[in-house]
Amino acid sequence: MNPDIKEIYKIKTTDKETLLKWYQLLRLGRSLDDRAPNYLKQAIGWSYHAPAAGHDAIQLAIGQVFDRNKDHLFPYYRDLQTSVSAGLTAEEIIYNGISKDTDVAGGGRHMSNHFAKPEWNIHNVSSCTGNHTLHAVGIARAIKYYKSKGVAISSQGESSVSEGYVYEAINGASKEMLPVVFVFQDNGYGISVPKKDQQANRKVAKNFEGLKNIRILYCNGKDVFDSMNAMTEAVKWAEENQKPVIVHANCVRIHSHSNSDRHELYRDKAELNYVREYDPIAKFRRLLIRYNRATEDELNQIDEHVKEVVKKAHKAGMAAPDPSPDSVHDFVYAPAYQPQKFPDGTHNETSEPKKIIEALNSTLKAEFRRNPDTFIYGQDMANKDKGGIFNVSKGMQQEFGHQRVFNAPIAEDFIMGTANGMSRFNKNIRVVVEGAEFADYFWPAMEQFVETTHEYWRTKGQYSPNVTVRLASGGYIGGGLYHSQTIEGALTTFPGVRVVYPSYADDAAGLLRTSMRSQGMTLFLEPKALYNSPKAATPIPEDFEVPFGKARIRRNGSDLTMITYGNTTHMCMDVAEKLSKEGIAECEVVDLRSLVPLDKETILESVKKTSRVLVVHEDKVFGGFGGEVSAYISEHAFKFLDAPVMRVGAEFTPVGFNRILEAAILPNTEKIENAAREILTF
Known part of the structure; x- marks a missing residue:
């Protein structure tokens, strides 16, 4: 069948009502897209706008095949037409564009042009290009596990596929055979970077042809019918076969990458004329008239109707309330289990x-x-009788099965990102991940970790990533680099994640239980040097629980407060006992247990009682969490102090492998005792 006959066949076998609906959606999307820059010019908003013009056909198709009753859609920042096609109203598009409180994506908390409607399974995704591919894979895993209907659809530009986590996502979907459709909207540019500078293959989808269990479809993303056929086939095949599909759609980018980009600096006039000539909407309009499926008058009437719809939406947008500055602290943390x-x-x-x-x-x-x-996965933690490198998960796969307890690839971003996605499927889902075998190896997951910390806030409480991230943390094992660091000093700087660090077995049990029962994300740091230590062993009541933000007085005293957590708690206890036996001082040892939230009340009460403070932790003194504790005490309890707040921690160096070097770097009882004696004699 030659192309002309195929074109006639497609136009004539689609009913007129559908064709006109598609045309109206295309015109509405384009009208909003064209109007967006005007808001910025008038200082009203829409300060970030990535035009969809040139991607209209494939985006129309994505939105039309999406079924909000069973599918999950992850649009990217250029997907305005996708969002309109999927059902967002002109008002909802404008509310988002000018960051109104009525924005259904998140009430103006996220960048403009990031369209979403969580209640319809149109997910709020971040600005990190392509990162939502991992979330789509995670939710597709849940779709498959619960034998639900539907697929996950991830949409993105072709240049975002250069990101490593996109490869992790597609490889994982292939390995697990998951019903997810990855749409690559290929306009030839990553901002100003031409495709040839991104990859060797002309079509990026060819980079994945060697992967098993994945189907790849190529289509003309400028053509409504080719795009519709490809997307219909992709969704149908992915759902029926429970396997992933890539749809590679060739598009054109008619305008600049965004309103902060000037494409005339890197595209010549010939190219700009070419892309305008291939305007998908203009082509679709010509087809409707050429094959007598619509008249000029009918299409003009639709154009006029769209103008009225946009004008009405503009008025609604201008009248809509702005977010309240008093609301910034709302939805930072999802509700914790009490x-x-x-x-x-x-x-x-x-x-x-x-x-x-x-x-x-x-x-x-x-x-x-x-x-x-409840699910748990990570690296090397579910293989026959082995339960992780430290055997924390020993016996779990045997009892709960391979679908709830399983190994992940050695890909930390994949572990974090799919946990984020999987927990979106059902509010009852709780995901526990071993983010890395050692806390030091967690850094490759930082993009997804940061993403997950602000999901609840960014969506205005519409989505809570119910994830517990377990990490074996700290030194004193002779591990050296990547096996002996503790990383809470860096990770407590991100709002939206709770951070706990137990020192004893009972608190480890209680905090883990609370973490797993809570909404939101908790970073659970485990002092691995204490895993099998008798001094950290305690009786544990059945169903023991520990609330977040509640420190524990491990030893009462009146002369000096030692504030600590993790490995150094036991060192502080030893020093306190020694000073007591020598009749020098009675030291109070405050085991924080919870770093975020921090039990400020217990800290202040202890400081008022002793008037002298020593903050002790395993992490580096410079930039360590103790700096925040010290600053809080100096600001709120200065009048109660009889001496400066002192800190003991690691040297500002990496942790060396040789035991002599490790001992010189990490805190120990001798260093703590010397500091305590110094502050007591101040």
Whole structure:
């Protein structure tokens, strides 16, 4: 069948009502797209706008095949036409563009041109190009596990595929055989960077032809019918075969990348004329008239109707309320579980002590039995009788099965990103991930970690990533680089994630239980040197719970407050006992347990009682979390102090491998004792 006959066939076999609906959606999307820059010129808003013009056909198709009752759509920042086609109204587009409180994506909390409607499964995605491919894979995993209908659809530009996490996402979808459709809208440029500078293949989808279990479809993204056929086939095949599909759509970018870009600086007049000639809407209009499916008058009437719709939407947008400055602290943290049996996180249990490793393992199993919608995965943590490098997850796969307890690729971004996505499917889902085998290896996941911290705030509470990130943290094992660092000093700087760091087995159990029952993300740092240490072993009551933001007084005292957590808690206890036996001082040891939120009340009460403070932690002193504690005390309890707040921590160097170097770098009882004696004699 030659192209002309195919074109006639497609236009004549689609009913007129549908054709006119498509034309109206295209005109509405283009009208809003063209209007967007005017808001910026008038200082009203829409300060970020990536035009969709030239991508209209493939975006129309994405929105039309998307079924909000069963599918999940992850549009990217250029997907204005996709969003209109998927059902967003002109008002909703403008609310987002000018950042109004009525914006259904998140009430003006995210950049303009990032369209979403979470209640319809049109997901709010970030500005990090292509990162939502991982979220789509995660939710597709849940679709498959729960035997649900539908697919996940991830839309993006071809240059975003250069990102490493996109390869991780597509490789993972291939390996797990998941119903996800990846749409590459190829306009030939990544901002001003031509495609030839991004990759060797002319079509980026060819980079993935070697992957098993994946189907690749190529289409003309400028043609409505070719795009519609490709997307219809992709969604149908992905759902029926429970496997991923890539749709590579050739498009043109008619305008600059965004309103901060000037494409005339890198595109000549001939190219600009060429892309305008291939305007998808103009072509579609010509086809409708040429094959007598619509008259000029009918299409002109639609054009006039669209103008009225946009004018009305503009008025609604201008009248809509702006976000309140008082709301900035709303939705930073998702609701935490409030312990019922042990509201203050203390107990009088006298049973046989258990080590931290036992506490973690038994708590994980108990919570998995309690909530069947709980999953755990990570690197090297579910293979026959091995339960991770430290055996924390030992026996879990045998009891709960391969679908709830499984290994992930050695790809930290993949682990974090798919956890974010998977927890979107169902509010009951709780995902526990071993973010890396050692905390030091977590850095490749930072893009997805940061993304996940602001999901709840960015969506104005519409989506909560219910994820617990477990990391074996700290030194004193002779591990050296990438095996002995503790990283809380960096990760506590991000609002939206709770950070806990237990020192004893009971707190490890209680904090893990609270983390897994809470909404939102918790970073759970485990002092691996204490996993099997007898000094960290304690009796643990059944179903023990520890609230976030509640420190524990491990030793009462009146002369000096030692504020600590993790490995150094036990060192502080040893020093306090020694100074007491020598009759020098009675030191109070405050085990923070929870870094974010921080128990400021307990800290202040202890400072008022002792008037002298020593902050001790394993991390570096410079830039470490203790700096925040010290600053808070200096600001709020200065009048109660009889001496400067002092800190003990690691040297400002990496942790060396040789035990002599490690000892010189990390804090120990001798360093803590010397500091305590100094502050006591000030």
